[in-house]
Amino acid sequence: KAGVTQTPRYLIKTRGQQVTLSCSPISGHRSVSWYQQTPGQGLQFLFEYFSETQRNKGNFPGRFSGRQFSNSRSEMNVSTLELGDSALYLCASSLYGGGNEAFFGQGTRLTVV
Amino acid sequence: AQKITQTQPGMFVQEKEAVTLDCTYDTSDPSYGLFWYKQPSSGEMIFLIYQGSYDQQNATEGRYSLNFQKARKSANLVISASQLGDSAMYFCAMREFNTGNQFYFGTGTSLTVIP
Numbered sequence: 001k002a003g004v005t006q007t008p009r010y011l012i013k014t015r016g017q018q019v020t021l022s023c024s025p026i027s028g029h030r031s032v033s034w035y036q037q038t039p040g041q042g043l044q045f046l047f048e049y050f051s052e053t054q055r056n057k058g059n060f061p062g063r064f065s066g067r068q069f070s071n072s073r074s075e076m077n078v079s080t081l082e083l084g085d086s087a088l089y090l091c092a093s094s095l096y097g098g099g100n101e102a103f104f105g106q107g108t109r110l111t112v113v
Numbered sequence: 114a115q116k117i118t119q120t121q122p123g124m125f126v127q128e129k130e131a132v133t134l135d136c137t138y139d140t141s142d143p144s145y146g147l148f149w150y151k152q153p154s155s156g157e158m159i160f161l162i163y164q165g166s167y168d169q170q171n172a173t174e175g176r177y178s179l180n181f182q183k184a185r186k187s188a189n190l191v192i193s194a195s196q197l198g199d200s201a202m203y204f205c206a207m208r209e210f211n212t213g214n215q216f217y218f219g220t221g222t223s224l225t226v227i228p
Contacts, residue, residue: 021197045216056214098210100165104157104159107156
């Protein structure tokens with residue numbers, strides 16, 4: 001059974017650009033959540049998608065957006081990149097979003113220069 | 114107030130010894146779950162163990178056990194017989210099942226296993 005796949009693993013972008021990150025959940029899982037991890041702020045919740053609908057959203061500016069496709073794959077987009085957006089972005093896959101399991105991908109390490 | 118508190122930024126343990134990583138939590142939701150994840154330098158968050166708020170017994174998964182003290186709101190991770198491969202960051206996390214299911218993470222504990 002394949003795990004959670006995040007692409008790309010590494011990205012370097014320039015301030016002002018936009019970026020799209022991808023997350024393919026475990027087969028059969030319908031919930032995908034995104035988290036930002038930085039040394040200063042730790043792990044913070046961005047948003048959760050379930051069955052193509054955003055079900056929950058963290059406290060991030062509107063430059064951060066996402067979507068989920070019918071095959072449960074999810075993308076998150078960050079527009080007008082700032083230096084402070086440099087982080088490890090992790091996605092978590094689970095069957096329905098709650099419960100006793102959530103599996104994370106290896107993350108996408110974004111560097112904004 | 115912090116939902117999850119991990120007070121040990123760094124811990125050292127001798128190989129083959131046991132180690133306890135501390136975690137306290139704060140919630141008013143009666144239905145919640147507590148998780149421990151291991152994050153090696155590669156970045157992936159590896160699920161270790163889960164404890165539900167209604168579970169009567171402490172969870173165990175191989176060398177990992179969770180010391181759940183509900184009244185004290187603590188969920189400490191015990192790793193027995195430490196191995197060199199256990200060196201990593203360890204995160205305690207909580208989900209509140211009546212309020213959105215998102216994870217609240219602690220700041221993590223860096224564990225170093227000494228040969």
